[in-house]
Structures are given as C-alpha cells and as structure tokens.
Amino acid sequence: MIEAHDLGKRYGSKTAVDSISFTVQPGRVTGFLGPNGAGKSTTMRMIVGLDTPSSGRVSVNGRQYADHRAPLREVGALLDAKAVHTKRSAYNHLRAMAATHGIPNSRVKEVIELTGLGPVARKRVGGFSLGMGQRLGIACALLGDPHTVILDEPVNGLDPEGVQWVRHLAKRLAAEGRTVFLSSHLMSEMALTADHLVVIGRGRIIADAPVHEIIAGEGQVRARVRADRPQDLLHALAGDGVSSKLLEPELLEITGVDSRRIAEIALRERVLVYELTPLQASLEDAYMQLTQSEVEYHSHDLPVRPAGAGIGEEN
Amino acid sequence: MTTSTATRHSAGSGVNFGRILRSEWIKVTTVPSTIVLLVTTFAVMVGLAALFAWALATGQEQLDAAPEGQNFGPPPGQGIPDFSETALTIASSGLIFGQLLIASLAVVLIASEWATGMIRSTMVAVPRRIPALLAKNVVIAALAFVIGALAAVLSYVVGQPILAGQELDFSLTTDGVPASIINTGVYLALIAVIAMGIGTLLRNTAGGVVTAVALFFVVPTIVVTLLSNLADWIPDAARFLPTNAGEQLVAITIAEDALTQLEGGLVMAAWALVLLVVSLAVTKRRDI
Numbered sequence: 001m002i003e004a005h006d007l008g009k010r011y012g013s014k015t016a017v018d019s020i021s022f023t024v025q026p027g028r029v030t031g032f033l034g035p036n037g038a039g040k041s042t043t044m045r046m047i048v049g050l051d052t053p054s055s056g057r058v059s060v061n062g063r064q065y066a067d068h069r070a071p072l073r074e075v076g077a078l079l080d081a082k083a084v085h086t087k088r089s090a091y092n093h094l095r096a097m098a099a100t101h102g103i104p105n106s107r108v109k110e111v112i113e114l115t116g117l118g119p120v121a122r123k124r125v126g127g128f129s130l131g132m133g134q135r136l137g138i139a140c141a142l143l144g145d146p147h148t149v150i151l152d153e154p155v156n157g158l159d160p161e162g163v164q165w166v167r168h169l170a171k172r173l174a175a176e177g178r179t180v181f182l183s184s185h186l187m188s189e190m191a192l193t194a195d196h197l198v199v200i201g202r203g204r205i206i207a208d209a210p211v212h213e214i215i216a217g218e219g220q221v222r223a224r225v226r227a228d229r230p231q232d233l234l235h236a237l238a239g240d241g242v243s244s245k246l247l248e249p250e251l252l253e254i255t256g257v258d259s260r261r262i263a264e265i266a267l268r269e270r271v272l273v274y275e276l277t278p279l280q281a282s283l284e285d286a287y288m289q290l291t292q293s294e295v296e297y298h299s300h301d302l303p304v305r306p307a308g309a310g311i312g313e314e315n
Numbered sequence: 316m317t318t319s320t321a322t323r324h325s326a327g328s329g330v331n332f333g334r335i336l337r338s339e340w341i342k343v344t345t346v347p348s349t350i351v352l353l354v355t356t357f358a359v360m361v362g363l364a365a366l367f368a369w370a371l372a373t374g375q376e377q378l379d380a381a382p383e384g385q386n387f388g389p390p391p392g393q394g395i396p397d398f399s400e401t402a403l404t405i406a407s408s409g410l411i412f413g414q415l416l417i418a419s420l421a422v423v424l425i426a427s428e429w430a431t432g433m434i435r436s437t438m439v440a441v442p443r444r445i446p447a448l449l450a451k452n453v454v455i456a457a458l459a460f461v462i463g464a465l466a467a468v469l470s471y472v473v474g475q476p477i478l479a480g481q482e483l484d485f486s487l488t489t490d491g492v493p494a495s496i497i498n499t500g501v502y503l504a505l506i507a508v509i510a511m512g513i514g515t516l517l518r519n520t521a522g523g524v525v526t527a528v529a530l531f532f533v534v535p536t537i538v539v540t541l542l543s544n545l546a547d548w549i550p551d552a553a554r555f556l557p558t559n560a561g562e563q564l565v566a567i568t569i570a571e572d573a574l575t576q577l578e579g580g581l582v583m584a585a586w587a588l589v590l591l592v593v594s595l596a597v598t599k600r601r602d603i
Contacts, residue, residue, distance in 0.1 A: 019349040045602075047461075048442065049439075049440050049442040050435055050439065050603045051602045052600070053387070053601075065442055066442035066443055068442075069328075069329035069330065070328045070329040070330060071330070071440070071442050072327075072439075072440055073328055079435060079438055079439070080435060081432060082431070082432045083431075083432040083434075083435040083436045083439075084431065084432065084433055085342070085346060085428065085431045086429060086431050086438060087346045087347060087348065088342070088345050088346055092341060092345035093436075095341055095343040095345075096338045096339075096342045096345070097338070097436060097440050099334055099335075099337045099338035099341055100330050100334050100335050100338045100440040100441055101328065101329065101330055101334065101336050102328065102329075102331075121499075140436065145326060181587075198541060205584065210326065230541070261389055
C-alpha cells in the first residue's frame, strides 16, 4: 500500500507536484495517468526516496521507503530503464543489486528467465534496445519479490508482445495480492491494464476512481434515443442534470440519465422508442476532457496558408 | 500474512554493510575499464621504479667515471642525499603517475554512476545512501592500498639488480624501507578517497579527473613553483597540499623544518576525511 499525504515537490519556482494525496491499494492494478510533465515520475521518485518532498510525506507499507530494513523486498521500482551502468552486463547488474540484500543468485537467474532476458543477460547493457532495457528494469524491480511494485512507463519501447507481457504481469502481481502502481501517458494502455486510476495533471490529482467510473465520464451517462414523439419524451425527462440535443427530427442525445430510466419514462408516457443506445465514452475521451486544461505542452494546428504564399517568398 | 510474506521478512533478509560492500565489490570487478586501470596503475608504478633505478645507476656510473675536479654529482657532506640514499626511496618512486591513475579510477567509479544513471539503482537499493557511498570508498581505498603496497614491493625487487651494478642495492629491512612500502599503499588509498570525494561532489567524470589532476599534480608542481617567489607564505602553505604532505609520508629521510612522516600522513588523511564527510553530507541531501 502506498499512501501520499499532501505530497509536494518544487524545483525553484516551478511546482512539479502540488500537495497531492492518494492511496494505492493492494490487490489491484492502479494506473497513474497524466500528460508528459504532469508530475508522475517526480511522484514515483519521491515514493522511493530519490527526491525529497518539499512538503507532505509518502509511505510504503506503513513506513517511509528509506526506513525499511530491506527496501528491495518491500518495493520494486522501475523508474528509468537507463539506471544501469552501460559497460556492465545485465547479469552482473542484477547480481550487484541482489548482493545488497543478500538475495541469492538463484533469484537473479529466476528474474532473468521471467523477463525473457536469458539470451542477452551476459551482454553489456549499453547495447540493449529500449525494450530490453525495460525488461532489465522490470527484472530489477522483481528481484526482491516485493509486495509493492512501481513501474514508470513500463511499456515504453516494448514490442506488442512485450506490451502484452507487461499487462499480464501487472495483473498477475495484483491478483497475488500485491500493490501495483504503474504510470503511463497512454490512456488506451491503462484502459486495458488498470482497475483503478489516479489521474494527474500539472502536479494536481484530477481524478482518483475506478476505471469504469472515469470512463463513465465524471458521472455523465449518455444515450442516443430514436422515438416517435421526442418532444413529449424530453418534457417528461426534464429534471436536474439532464440535458439533451435534438440531432435529427426523431433522434435525441440525452445526457445525465441512464438508459433504463429513459426506457421506464418512455413506457410510462407511452412514447414509442425504436432505438436506445447507451453511449460508452472511451477512457480516451474522459482523459482528454479531464486533462484538457492541465496539459503542460499544447500542440496547435499549423496555420493554413493560401496556395502560392510560400514561406520566405517575397512578392 | 501469507507464508511467502513471512519468509520475505525473515531475519537476515535486510541490507547490511557487509552486503553493500559485496555489492560494491561486484560493481568494481564487473566493469572492464576498472580492471584495466588497476592493472595499468600497477604496471606503470613498477615500470617507473625500474626507470628510476636505471637513472640512479647511470648517474652513479658517470659520477664514478668523471675525473677529479669535474664532479657534477651532488657534492658530498652538504645535506643533499647522495645516490645511495635516494635509491632507498625506490619503493614509492612510481607514485607520481600511479596516483594520477588511481585518482582517475576513483573519480570514474563514482562519476560514471551519475553519467549512466546507475546511481539511481544504487540509491534505491540502499536508500540511506551513506552506507553505499562509504562502501564504495572502502572498496577503492582497499584496492588502492593493495595495488600501492604490492607495486612498492615489486618496485624494490625489480630495482635491486639494476642498482646492484653500481653497488646501490640495499636490503629490504633497511631502516625506513618497510614503512615506505606500507605507506605507499596508504598514500594511494588516501588519494583514492580524496579523488572519490571530488568525483562525488562534481558528479562528472571529466571535471572530476581534471580537478583531481590539478590538485595532485598541477598545483603542487607548476603553480607553486611559479608563485613561490611572490610571497613567503606560498611555499609554506604548499606543504599542506595533499601530495606534498604525502611525499613526507613515504619519505625515508626527513629534511629539517619539513613535515614529519606522521604529520604528512595526518595532513593527507585530513584532506581525505574532510572530502569524504562533505561528499557524504551532500549526497544524503541531494535529489538523485
């Protein structure tokens, strides 16, 4: 279990993390989602004590990371696939890490097998592809058989097979009762892997809820309805938080009330409904909506120039 | 709590200094460049000692061959050591370059962790940080001591047949010689700790090596020589530079008003201690 209370980090005048509080529960995969520069990595670095919080505190399994007697057996973290000496082999890197905790070589070989590093384990890490580097980082995280696993952007640079492998691994670790906390800026990946989401933007938590709730769009349910007498149906549905749009003469989009309720009211009002489609917002939509004002770097469409008005051409 | 968690937290599963030392030892021995540097240091030190012996023997030969009145060797009886006295320092004669190689190795060991990002893995495994850095210092100091002392012994051995040609050879038990062999190891160990302190503070290999070479070589030889006529205090203060103090540590005969062996050793150790403590304190506080 990871518990953050008013956790904050400032670099000079820039606030990277703005007193956030959240809890990561064991037994499920918690996704840490946010645009680039939102503060995900900084938060994770504070969890394992690489960065000192400017304010607040964060504990893992009830204690600050550095206070654990055997930190690698409590928490396994992949923060940066490149946190390895490039001239050392993967096997020796893992051996050096394991030695600090008296973890036997048999476990080193186990994680090498588990992460599929076998064929390259004796090669220098400097020549590794990004994907191999990620696998080594994950191997290192699993070395101490930890109860809490923290993975920062674990699928970065992995091939499709690797992505699927990480997905299964995260789910399996959670099913074993471990705390699994993984970050990503890819909502599609989170939709498939995570059970619970902590969404962060510009250093602030903007959502902390189960994935299905976030997909439901901050409580906004929508449905598309085709009915004979749309005006009568609308009139009967009118109430708090219900809004609607008439898209076509007999086609409505109704927001704020679920499909079953719509059907019940239509039945009561004796309005013939010949199509009723609950609209599932994608996690992507929900995410874009949530983080719209929170992204650090916006991209803009290129201005459209009339033909002939080429750049740098005078006359 | 399941059985597996119980095993996980069983006694003896935690971090301790012995384990961190072992980890640092694995790190040092599994990067090819460190092994190459250690072997090079050893070879260079012994090679320099052989050259030193050869130069002394040649000098003695020319001195003996020179006709009376054209004596260009050190005039006898004026407190300047003659060749036979100088020969006694052969054990430590390789230090002048050996120290630069060991210093580079010490800087590289710590600065490369920052350059490659390895430092984050190190500090995640040992989040208290100080034991990790301390272990790294112990490992490099121990290696430097062993390399220094072994090179000193071999320097003596290699030098004897060369010196024997001019009857400059001497016994290993000559007064001061065993101490100078041990102290050559101590000297290199202290150089390693000072250099690692510099590397830890600068976190940059090139900057660290340049700074260490400046402190150990450029400042005491070139800068002090150039400036020593400007003010009396400059040569006076220069005695307390780490390598100048270290020269006294390995010296066999101590000139008047120079630091004694013990004083020289203590001055050098003070440099090492201050840099070690500062680098530990800074690393403890710094974001990594």
